[in-house]
Amino acid sequence: MLSRICWILCQEAKVGVIMEERTGGNEYREQRLENLERLKALGYAPYGRAFPRTGRLADVRAGFEEGKQVTVAGRLVACRDMGKSIFAHIYDGTDRFQVYVQKNKIGEDAFAAFKILDLGDFIGLEGELFTTRTEEQTLKVSRFELLSKSLLPLPEKWHGLQDVETRYRQRYLDLVANHDVRELFNKRIAMLREIRTFLFGRGFQEVETPMLQAMAGGAAATPFKTHYNALGCDMFMRIAPELYLKRLLVGGFDKVFELNRNFRNEGLSRTHNPEFTMLEIYEAFGDVNSMKELVQSLITHVAQTVFGTLVIGEGERRIDLTPPWRTVAYRDLIVEKAGDDWYGLDLDAARARATSLGVEVDPAWDLGELTHELYEKTIEKTLINPTFVTRFPVELVPLASACVDDPTVVDVFELEIGGCEVAPAYTELNDPLEQRRRFEEQAAGDASKMDEDFLMALEHGMPPAGGMGIGIDRLMIILSGAESIRDVILFPHLKPKTAPAGGE
């Protein structure tokens, strides 16, 4: 109990220090604390209880009728005091709504109390709807309650909150100050809902598989490591749900998807956040072609229902999502860029050709690696309209089946939109012996990297299947026209401002 109290005191001290850092002193807070006491003295409890509303502000606006009695609640975001009457705006996340407070309507005491309110305070109001001379729908207030006193000031009303660091670190301020940010996240939420609706409509079932794994497989990324105290062993955050979803195919699920977070121990960038949302879909008895049809329908459905258009952006960044989408083989793209004779060149000639095309060449690379560098550096970013790139070299994709007509390439596509890889899909490898061979090649003799448990599952028989992963954050960037992944994730990762314990 004592330690609990100490902990609380310690936390409060910390908050105090942070508060001082962020507010540059307590002047504003002191004033608001004084206002809190004054309101209390007038009988307004600073932190109220439930307040039944007629509806959200957007609902009230939609159902506006002259003279209608309503109750509403929201945050006070603007206040124009005219002596014996006040015009103010409240905001509740759905809309801004004007309220009109007159001294002789709500009474002298309540009017005096209203004048003590600070911008940012949550209030509940009751009154009658009317339209002002300038034709703004407004609430004539007959009574108000204080619901929550705000002790720290909000960002400025006109310019909003611009500082990108503050916008990411204190997203709640961004959401209050910049309504378009709220709308963008509403769209993200709507997109996730539409994806689920679409997949449910096609008979897929949503499942949940472990995020905490003894072995992080299904992709080639570095995992986050953590420790499980009760079992005394290290665990990893998953880098992909793939190997568990395939176990479900073995178990008889035939159409499953998982829409949730993956964690990869990589750097931060405009297109990388260490935890990101991935949609993985598996369809038994399907293949890469059924995935192609699925993703094309899924993305056009989302674009149409959530964003209301199949054409995004303008000029060079214009993306046209109208199906059918182009399909092109990896090899054809390479030859188109590097010349018909590329695959016949010896290594030195290929290096020279790549250099002349602007690729920085690592002398350790073989022709395959050099080719892929060429693809990533000069071709991928030019694929603006949706493009299915197919028939990748087998060494790039260890979990996919080979093409029937050519065992050196695999039956996959990578969907590129806006020069960005959005969705890879495979005809999944279900041959356990071939899978073991490829794992062995990858693990290079390190037995601890062999996922024997997964191989055992495969040996019980996995139906042929199509599988696909869609990077939801990147899809959101493309559909919304956002600049950065940090703009489409509510709380993107930034370096901690004060170093956490246990750093290097």
Added chain:
RNA sequence: GGAGGCGUAGCUCAGUUGGCAGAGCAGCGGACUCUUAAUCCGCGGGUCCAGGGUUCGACCCCCUGCGCCUCUACCA
């Protein structure tokens, strides 16, 4: 990890060959019962990111560190 840019009031931003630190909004006091970036009168507000150095004097020049942004690297 490497290169470049940025960091000034609660917010948005000016600023100085190196010579007392500025505006708008927000805040405080006052006037105003149809305003909406309300208006009018008056007032307060600063660790100029942090720490060193050069200088009579540094917000400004130099060095180091921290954070953010962009590019790059890592990343199926």
